[in-house]
Amino acid sequence: MSTNVDYLIDSQDPHHPANLICALCKQFFDLNWCTGTGGGISIKHPQTGHLYVAPSGVQKERMKPQDMFVVDGKNYEYLRIPPGLKPSACTxxxxxxxxxxxxGAIVHTxxxxxxxxxxxxxxxxxxxxxxxxxxxxxxxxxxxxxxxxxxxxxxxxxxxxxxxxxxxxxxxxxxxxxxxxxxxxxxxxxxxxxxxxxxxxxxxxxxxxxxxxxxxxxxxxxxxxxxxxxxxxxxxxxxxxxx
Amino acid sequence: MSTNVDYLIDSQDPHHPANLICALCKQFFDLNWCTGTGGGISIKHPQTGHLYVAPSGVQKERMKPQDMFVVDGKNYEYLRIPPGLKPSACTxxxxxxxxxxxxGAIVHTxxxxxxxxxxxxxxxxxxxxxxxxxxxxxxxxxxxxxxxxxxxxxxxxxxxxxxxxxxxxxxxxxxxxxxxxxxxxxxxxxxxxxxxxxxxxxxxxxxxxxxxxxxxxxxxxxxxxxxxxxxxxxxxxxxxxxx
Amino acid sequence: MSTNVDYLIDSQDPHHPANLICALCKQFFDLNWCTGTGGGISIKHPQTGHLYVAPSGVQKERMKPQDMFVVDGKNYEYLRIPPGLKPSACTxxxxxxxxxxxxGAIVHTxxxxxxxxxxxxxxxxxxxxxxxxxxxxxxxxxxxxxxxxxxxxxxxxxxxxxxxxxxxxxxxxxxxxxxxxxxxxxxxxxxxxxxxxxxxxxxxxxxxxxxxxxxxxxxxxxxxxxxxxxxxxxxxxxxxxxx
Amino acid sequence: MSTNVDYLIDSQDPHHPANLICALCKQFFDLNWCTGTGGGISIKHPQTGHLYVAPSGVQKERMKPQDMFVVDGKNYEYLRIPPGLKPSACTxxxxxxxxxxxxGAIVHTxxxxxxxxxxxxxxxxxxxxxxxxxxxxxxxxxxxxxxxxxxxxxxxxxxxxxxxxxxxxxxxxxxxxxxxxxxxxxxxxxxxxxxxxxxxxxxxxxxxxxxxxxxxxxxxxxxxxxxxxxxxxxxxxxxxxxx
CATH class of the missing domain: 3.40.225.10 (Class II aldolase/adducin N-terminal domain)
Structure with a gap:
């Protein structure tokens, strides 16, 4: 795995899982569903089948696409591990x-x-x-x-x-x-x-x-x-x- | 009916029913009045008399003018059916x-x-x-x-x-x-x-x-x-x- | 009184009473303090001593400076009456x-x-x-x-x-x-x-x-x-x- | 102390204490944690060790970096006193x-x-x-x-x-x-x-x-x-x- 896997989380499309997880976690934070770093969201990319997961122990309303873990949807191996972050214990x-x-997606609050x-x-x-x-x-x-x-x-x-x-x-x-x-x-x-x-x-x-x-x-x-x-x-x- | 009826929902005026329904549904969503796709709004166009209706079963805070149904205010026939969407059961x-x-308008929450x-x-x-x-x-x-x-x-x-x-x-x-x-x-x-x-x-x-x-x-x-x-x-x- | 009194409500300064009443009413609306057209705010202009008052019966979160009544701070006569609007019954x-x-100001919720x-x-x-x-x-x-x-x-x-x-x-x-x-x-x-x-x-x-x-x-x-x-x-x- | 200490609070970085205190106080205000001028935040600058403190008796959602007190992290003497403001009684x-x-930081609500x-x-x-x-x-x-x-x-x-x-x-x-x-x-x-x-x-x-x-x-x-x-x-x- 190298940093060039960032193409996995780099998209202008607001519906791309890496972007949507961030937007929805902010929305859920405002509803007191994931304050104090609790809760999380995972989305399967509809085309590639890759699984996107928010990291553990971070401020859920301030996440960025670069913070996302990406998991292979078939063998469940990590395709991308964001530097310095731990995978969600919910994985x-x-x-x-x-x-x-x-x-196709899981919401945890x-x-x-x-x-x-x-x-x-x-x-x-x-x-x-x-x-x-x-x-x-x-x-x-x-x-x-x-x-x-x-x-x-x-x-x-x-x-x-x-x-x-x-x-x-x-x-x-x-x-x-x-x-x-x-x-x-x-x-x-x-x-x-x-x-x-x-x-x-x-x-x-x-x-x-x-x-x-x-x-x-x-x-x-x-x-x-x-x-x-x-x-x-x-x-x-x-x-x-x-x- | 053809796609050229999109002029019915295409306006720069924020008070046009197609725009206003979207703005108000977002506001109502934040008040927990139409979460989970519930609720809806219909507005009669003050000039044309056409009836604008939000579709069924969609995320009410993320609707766009293109999602609107338009009904003739006299014979209640559809003037515009957005592709892939179902009319509200409240119609x-x-x-x-x-x-x-x-x-002139109905709010359902x-x-x-x-x-x-x-x-x-x-x-x-x-x-x-x-x-x-x-x-x-x-x-x-x-x-x-x-x-x-x-x-x-x-x-x-x-x-x-x-x-x-x-x-x-x-x-x-x-x-x-x-x-x-x-x-x-x-x-x-x-x-x-x-x-x-x-x-x-x-x-x-x-x-x-x-x-x-x-x-x-x-x-x-x-x-x-x-x-x-x-x-x-x-x-x-x-x-x-x-x- | 003529329309040229609009200089009374025309300011780029967000702290000008005509602007501040609109901003605060929007903030108060979101707190359920002035929904359903209820409530209101009046501010005395610190320099001119004119009294600014929100109109009656309008959506308090959608007011504009042009909607403001302006009252003389000494003799309590109207200096500006916005067209088509009624003064607040709280005046x-x-x-x-x-x-x-x-x-210097009154808040009513x-x-x-x-x-x-x-x-x-x-x-x-x-x-x-x-x-x-x-x-x-x-x-x-x-x-x-x-x-x-x-x-x-x-x-x-x-x-x-x-x-x-x-x-x-x-x-x-x-x-x-x-x-x-x-x-x-x-x-x-x-x-x-x-x-x-x-x-x-x-x-x-x-x-x-x-x-x-x-x-x-x-x-x-x-x-x-x-x-x-x-x-x-x-x-x-x-x-x-x-x- | 002279006004040229404003470099202490002048930064484009949203994570700089002078900026972050303002942003978080606005967020906390919306949660009813510091309405009516109550509550406050202090942050130690991770690099300089200076202590940043919000002033007393101000609207916490409308503070600006210029309103911040800055205290020496070693001898607790004031490095910057914003004109016309009183230090927080929580200091x-x-x-x-x-x-x-x-x-490294204290939150008071x-x-x-x-x-x-x-x-x-x-x-x-x-x-x-x-x-x-x-x-x-x-x-x-x-x-x-x-x-x-x-x-x-x-x-x-x-x-x-x-x-x-x-x-x-x-x-x-x-x-x-x-x-x-x-x-x-x-x-x-x-x-x-x-x-x-x-x-x-x-x-x-x-x-x-x-x-x-x-x-x-x-x-x-x-x-x-x-x-x-x-x-x-x-x-x-x-x-x-x-x-």
Missing amino acids: PLFNACYKFKSA HSLNAVTCSLIFGQEFRIKGVEQIKAIPSTRKDPSTGKVLNLNWDDTCVIPIIENRPHEDQLEDPLMGIFEKYPHTCAVIVRRHGIFVWGPTIEKAKVLNEALDYLMELAVKMHQMGIPPDCNVGEESKYVSKH | PLFNACYKFKSA HSLNAVTCSLIFGQEFRIKGVEQIKAIPSTRKDPSTGKVLNLNWDDTCVIPIIENRPHEDQLEDPLMGIFEKYPHTCAVIVRRHGIFVWGPTIEKAKVLNEALDYLMELAVKMHQMGIPPDCNVGEESKYVSKH | PLFNACYKFKSA HSLNAVTCSLIFGQEFRIKGVEQIKAIPSTRKDPSTGKVLNLNWDDTCVIPIIENRPHEDQLEDPLMGIFEKYPHTCAVIVRRHGIFVWGPTIEKAKVLNEALDYLMELAVKMHQMGIPPDCNVGEESKYVSKH | PLFNACYKFKSA HSLNAVTCSLIFGQEFRIKGVEQIKAIPSTRKDPSTGKVLNLNWDDTCVIPIIENRPHEDQLEDPLMGIFEKYPHTCAVIVRRHGIFVWGPTIEKAKVLNEALDYLMELAVKMHQMGIPPDCNVGEESKYVSKH
Whole structure:
């Protein structure tokens, strides 16, 4: 590996993974999703299949394309290591999503909504009967096209929760367990830690993360008002005396 | 229809509907009103009468004028369909507001304040005795000019709530019912979904939406403190021991 | 009055009142202090003594210098009326602050912290023992210089609350009553409406408004936790079992 | 001292302390960490060792490099005094951190999360079992390199709390007491006032401050839900009935 691999991260295109990771991390920083160097994003280059990963322990709102690690999408070997930086401890988890979920991108945040939900839910985050749920994939497929269908608004959105571990790479086994037990899930919450969300493209992963964060924020509000977030539509009036 | 209809969305004027929808959706995105591709805006061109509509399922903060659908304001036929995009599922609702409420613009958000209010209120959102209420139209007209008067600050602001349906176009009938039962309302809350707000111009619709979101945020705070949002002015001390 | 009075609002200096009112209203809009056309700012030109006032009923984040009213600082007659706009209903209140409090600027917001505090406090907003209180003027003067001293951190900050009225100009009499009863106050809260804050310069008025909004936000949090905001330092442990 | 010392604050480099203090104070202002002229930042120039300090009583989001005080890093004498400005009352505290903690920068905020935590905690802020804790230094050293190790995620993060005093320079003695009793701490909370955070560089101090503010925000949420922030991992279910 030599410095001439900088062509891998040198692009004028704002949608190039090396540029987009920086722009989105700044946006996520402003949402308190990756302050204190927490969180991260990885994107697979749609053409080359290379995997771009933000480094560990840096200010996420001040990253530059030159800070990016690049990994070969087939053998998972490093194609580019930015000088003086350490790879994200999430790299094995990102790679598992690429390998087993055909992910095109993974978003990892330390969202306080995710952490708070992990304190008030057991093995699964569950919320039911909210329009925004329609943004989340279901376990159903369109019989004619075979495409995965999204949830209906009055379905229950279920996101599995795993326990945190001392080192992020130790989350790989529990993550694999989730892949097996919840083959259709697009996300996993790590208790007292945050959330991982993946999708076929970075646009999809970003939108899923936004929709889930909105749903988790709402679930916390419902919990505070005494309404179980997964109660049936209309049953909220059992728990709150309506005005 | 051919690509030469792009003149419909090509303007240097920041107030042109094709530009303004993009600018306002970015502003609304930052307020968590249309994250996860939710929500939308439609504006009638004040001169041509054409209806501009944001597409479905796209990142609302990254839209461009080229992404806009344009609908004929008289026969509701498409004048421009952006390649590869689907029209908003809200289009029939927007059209109903244009047709029956003489709307100049409609704002639709997934505001968490609206969703939360829909959980703590029954058939109507009600709040009374707040200065900001003066921004909302009343059922009264100025006897000399015939113009609709706004609410007084100590009036009760009433916004009807309808139940959500599996598909947004199924909300058209309930919306028509609201037009009949609440002929003066400028908005309808959809339970566990969000809010639709209309006005004679986009400036008015935007201001009404801001005022209502402020009032809904306040109503949630009052509910949390145990004060009925529509209690009489001064009666809040029955519900909270004042300092 | 003719259009050639536009020299009154035409300046390249960002600190010129016509420019600064626009910049600050945009900043305040983003803080939800003047959404829905609510709130406003007035600044006395430090050299000419002219009074600049934002118009009524406009989007406060999109104002331009051309939208400003200009009032003679001595006889309170209009020097400039922007075409098609109405003067702020707060103008008499602003003028009273100029006349009787030697104000250099007045900030008026619909802050939800102010409205919420007006629901949990009676005749006075009171908070005690917070560092930020040192930003607020006291009733004491420096014996050697005669300058008004600020509060000590363990003093009680007291801001009077008046009842709202149907029209803003009807608040003038209660405001005059406050000037008499609380000669040292730099602000008055209007119940279920918002707050007015004045100071010798716009910088001072802005800083006072920020400090008071911070204190009101804290008071709401303390109320929610069961701690009287004006309890003595150390007595909070009577009300909350500390970790 | 003459005006020709302006070379000390005149640099095109955005990382120069005189520029960086201004940029970060603007960023912190937007987070409500230094509104109302509260809070401040001091940075030691990595090459010259000079200490840069923001002035007292100014709008923190509108500072310019010309407003900076510069202090000799060895004898603590002023090298540059900006005309018409007063040095920060925190200067003795900043200097103590430089002298006794080998700090490279100190961040001081009036964060409402810090103030709120100071109301619900006694002598120490304590939180346990959150991934973000891994950003905070521990009392352990790497046996091979001698470098201070960070906390494990399931360790308890402990930040000492001192009582506020009438004048900020009176906090110097209690701060020295903390240096002795908690030799490894990177921060101290001042009750009903805010927080001081230091680090070997401004990047480190900023990241530590972000991580601590996140943890304090979470602790307030946990307190509101009835969960002791320093309970053992898994014991939260004793305090909240999980969904």
